[in-house]
Amino acid sequence: MAEVHAHGVDQLCGEGERVYAAALKAGRIDRAAAAGAPCLVELALLSPDPEDTAWLVPEPPGEVVARLLRGLRDELGQSQARAVALTRLAERYTGLDIDTDAPSAGAGIRVLEGKPRIREAIAEASDACMIEHLAVQPGGVRRESVLNDALPLALIMAARGVKMQTLYTHAARHGQGLYEYLERMGGAAEVRTLDEVIERLLIFDRKVAFVPATEDRTVALELRHPGLVQFLAIVFERLWRLGHPLEAPLAAGSGIEGITRREQAIAALLAEGYTDGEVAQRLGINVRTARHHIRKLSEALGAVSRAQLGVRIAQNGLDSPPRPTTEDDPPAPAHQVRPDTP
Known part of the structure; x- marks a missing residue:
């Protein structure tokens, strides 16, 4: 009886991680060598090679995450719209209850x-x-x-x-x-x-x-x-x-020659499936600047397509955000902010 691997893409089992990494490095993997990780086929991380079904080819990490996040973003958007509609309804009828001591739905x-x-x-x-x-x-x-x-x-x-x-x-x-x-x-x-x-x-x-x-x-x-x-x-x-x-200097680079800290942050977002416009919005930069950094990132990693860039990002460990501040960093300066419209 085949072993059951009950997990999602975000929590691959040890064998699944090993087989998927091997497939990414080699470009494909023998179906028999992947038998210990049937979860990869179930999660569409591996699919049959059209030219030889005895082999399995990996789907680039960026495309996998983009596929999954599209569904997640749709669900979140629907939930947010429903929440707004429900709270508006509650607000409209607040105060009309006969029992004024009862708690309002809103x-x-x-x-x-x-x-x-x-x-x-x-x-x-x-x-x-x-x-x-x-x-x-x-x-x-x-x-x-x-x-x-x-x-x-x-x-x-x-x-x-x-x-x-x-x-x-x-x-x-x-x-x-x-x-x-x-x-x-x-x-x-x-x-x-x-x-x-x-x-x-x-x-x-x-x-x-x-x-x-x-x-x-x-x-x-x-x-x-x-x-x-x-x-x-x-x-x-x-x-x-x-x-x-604010007054503490940021690390200049990612540790990989030719890739800056900002480009590492962009790489992590691309690995999650974000578009150029979404990357720009999340980092507080314009789309032109984001695309300039993406071009530089592709050149530094030797990627000639967006799909190949996703693979190279994963292979070089750039699919995680830059290192955050640690306790060894300088203390925060006494500075701050403004109340503003959400």
């Missing part, structure tokens, strides 16, 4: 539609904030006009002794406006950066959080459910520990 979640309404809700949360403000700001260089508009509110919170921490992408380091903003904050805030961050997130005193509900950020969710807010705070804390203090 308790803990409020849908905010329109940027003026979102800004108003964030301003109210800022005014009530007394202890801690955590924020994630995706994208690249922050516009000076945006930072200047946010400065008065941030200074008011700082005057109350509020501890402020913000995460940006590494691309934000190239904007002089951020450094001037932090200087005017007088050391009342901290900033760290990562190759990529999650979507915009604002948390006030671990009591209320704001996240975008649409891609254009014209709809946001105000979250007050203690479990949800605490979960988001834990996510922030874990990203914060991985972040690089």
Whole structure:
């Protein structure tokens, strides 16, 4: 009876990893040599060679992940759309119950539609904030006009002794406006950066959080459910520990000649199946810059096609993000951030 391998692509068994790696290096593998890892055929990591079915050929890692992530992204998009629809329905009927003491179906979640309404809700949360403000700001260089508009509110919170921490992408380091903003904050805030961050997130005193509900950020969710807010705070804390203090220099390269740290970050995203546009968005750079780095990455790895680039990325161990900050890195500078529309 054949051995059952109950796992997904993200948790290959030891034999599966060995056989798949051997197939990638050789370009194909004898079907008999792969008999101990039937999971590879079941997961479509190996498929019969059209020219000789006694052999199996590997599917490039990038194509495997891209196939799986397409389905996952579709599921996430449908779930998000359903969540927004349900919370709007709950908000519409809140207060119409005969039993006013009964908890509302939408308790803990409020849908905010329109940027003026979102800004108003964030301003109210800022005014009530007394202890801690955590924020994630995706994208690249922050516009000076945006930072200047946010400065008065941030200074008011700082005057109350509020501890402020913000995460940006590494691309934000190239904007002089951020450094001037932090200087005017007088050391009342901290900033760290990562190759990529999650979507915009604002948390006030671990009591209320704001996240975008649409891609254009014209709809946001105000979250007050203690479990949800605490979960988001834990996510922030874990990203914060991985972040690089703004004043600490980043590692220049990946350890592979001709490949920079940014190109290693791009390689990891390509291995996950992201398009050029999605790579640019996640790293806070424009598409032209992303494509320039992808060309350089292909040249450094000797890849002549996108499929071959995926294989070379895996073979060179570039399918994981660059090394995060460790305890040996310099301490974080006293700098930081701005409440802003999610």
